[in-house]
Amino acid sequence: MNTNTKKISAKVIAAIVATGLMSFCGVIVETSMNVTFSILMREFSITTNQVQWMTSIYLLLVAIIVPLSAILKSSYRTKTLFTVASLFFIGGIIIDALAPSFWLLLVGRAIQGIGTGIALPLMFNIIMEQVPTGKIGFMMGIGNLITGVAPAIGPTFGGIIASKLNWRWVFYLLIPLLIISFLLGEWGITQKSPIEKQQIDIFSMLMIVFMFCGFVTGFSNLGSQPFMTFSVGGALLIGILGMGLFAWRSLILEEPILQLRLFRNKNFSGHVLGFFLTQLISLGFAFLLPNYIQLVNGNSAMIAGLIVLPAGFAGAIFAPLGGRILDKFGARKPILIGTSLCLIALIAFTIYGQHLTSTFIALVYILYMGGMGMCMGCVMTSALTVIGKEKQSQGNAILNTLQQFAGAIGTSLVAMIVAANQSHLNVVRRVSTAIGTQEAFGMLTVFCIIIWISYYRSVKK
Structure with a gap:
């Protein structure tokens, strides 16, 4: 059948919407919580540098998990990955909604980061693998539409919730969306590619952690602290060393974490x-x-x-x-x-x-x-x-x-x-x-x- 006329099955559409919705929720939390930083600083008696970790800890965990996506896709069923990602994200959302302290709030954000890191590449992998060639561009556009709306409505959503209800409702109101995402994914995600277990290189994984910990910490502190300090220059140096050693390791391995x-x-x-x-x-x-x-x-x-x-x-x-x-x-x-x-x-x-x-x-x-x-x-x-x-x-x-x-x-x-x-x-x-x-x-x-x-x-x- 011509790939331009071949229809996209309802299950594939459900799988794309399910994975897209989870990414949407991840971006919504990130952009809407930025508006509530001043409220969190007052409520938990914390500084500007501390409250920034609401975003930084999340981005850090996402950044560490995402490079593993190709190995995870090869080693585990897509539905298994989606289920684990959903449970992590929903668990993190519930922890944050109920968190009595700022540090528990950070734990919830870190758990959400793990869920998003697993889920983020799934949507595009499903589109490239399961959508007919002549419809891939359109479905990639739909996928970007789902995630693209989130940065636009996030700040407005966060501002309205913070002024009319309470910042915790940012998390409560996402739970129904995540449940819909979970149900659609469990029904729609099917396995198309064969499973072939791959080992994760521990040295490469450590270098990814050093790389992103260094860069996230260094760039987060760049505007507020002098460059010649450990929290800026030192952290960026650790990031550069991690990146260099990761690149070297990736080029000598036959099956690296990222195929550089x-x-x-x-x-x-x-x-x-x-x-x-x-x-x-x-x-x-x-x-x-x-x-x-x-x-x-x-x-x-x-x-x-x-x-x-x-x-x-x-x-x-x-x-x-x-x-x-x-x-x-x-x-x-x-x-x-x-x-x-x-x-x-x-x-x-x-x-x-x-x-x-x-x-x-x-x-x-x-x-x-x-x-x-x-x-x-x-x-x-x-x-x-x-x-x-x-x-x-x-x-x-x-x-x-x-x-x-x-x-x-x-x-x-x-x-x-x-x-x-x-x-x-x-x-x-x-x-x-x-x-x-x-x-x-x-x-x-x-x-x-x-x-x-x-x-x-x-x-x-």
Whole structure:
């Protein structure tokens, strides 16, 4: 049967929605809890550096587990992995909803990180393995739509819950969604690939832990502490050493945790570079815009969430549209069109960076998120296509690992630029924040130019 006309079974759709919903819940918790940090600091009598670990501990565990995804997929049934991930995530959510202390709250977040780390690559593995070739682009777009809405509604959801109910309801309200996800997954997930047990190399695993512990700690403290301290420079050095030793070990092993030899494929490397920098830019935006709206324009956190909300929906809508274009015309068109829209938006933000009105932010951010939505699913599809079907789970593991790495450094880079201007410029905070934001947008624009060139050279059709 023609792969363009072959239908996607109801079970495959249920499996994609189930795994997508769990990733959606993971992002919702992360983005909505950011709004409640000041409340948590008062309630548990903790500092800004301590409360940041609500995000950092979660990202750290996700980053450590995700590189194992290819080995886990090969060694265990997909449904078993999904069941374990669901139980971890639901268990972590319940612990956080009831947590009497901040440290127990962190335990719950760590357990959620393990669940998300297992679940995150499952959706894309299922799509690449079980969806007919002619519909892969569209379904990757649908998958990105499910997870893409979460960063947009997270801050608004968190702000409404925190002001109308209590921060614990962020966790309570996700339990029904997670139960629906669990039931859909248990019914819909079927095994297509053979099981072949693989050993996890302990040395490589330790180097992954050193790498991400070092980078997450170092970049988390970069804006608040001097570079020449153990918690910044020392932590980053540990991260670099861990990364170097992990790369060395991966290249001498026949079956490494991450197949770094895939980077010898120049087209794959070009896709990965663009994917990594796009994630970094998006996380930079997530920090810069809400802070600008509040500190420069003097609006509330709730208003900040509402201003960026339409852009999130634009990104979610454009994701399946980009997938449709890929299925009909190939990946090059939606990727280059989407990246061009992102670049235009970044240039506009850079030029007018010191005088951004709320209307301007809302409209230009829609342009950026629409472009990003159009190209991101297509980039993943194209990247996994150029390395061949048998290496796709390894490619997926690399993409998802780099996504977490971008998460560890994206916010810190732009926060450092804004903080440097706030502390060194002899002007009022509102003006120094605007100048710092403009400089950060300039850096992100340079990254976007690199992305466009990288995709132009590596996406062939």
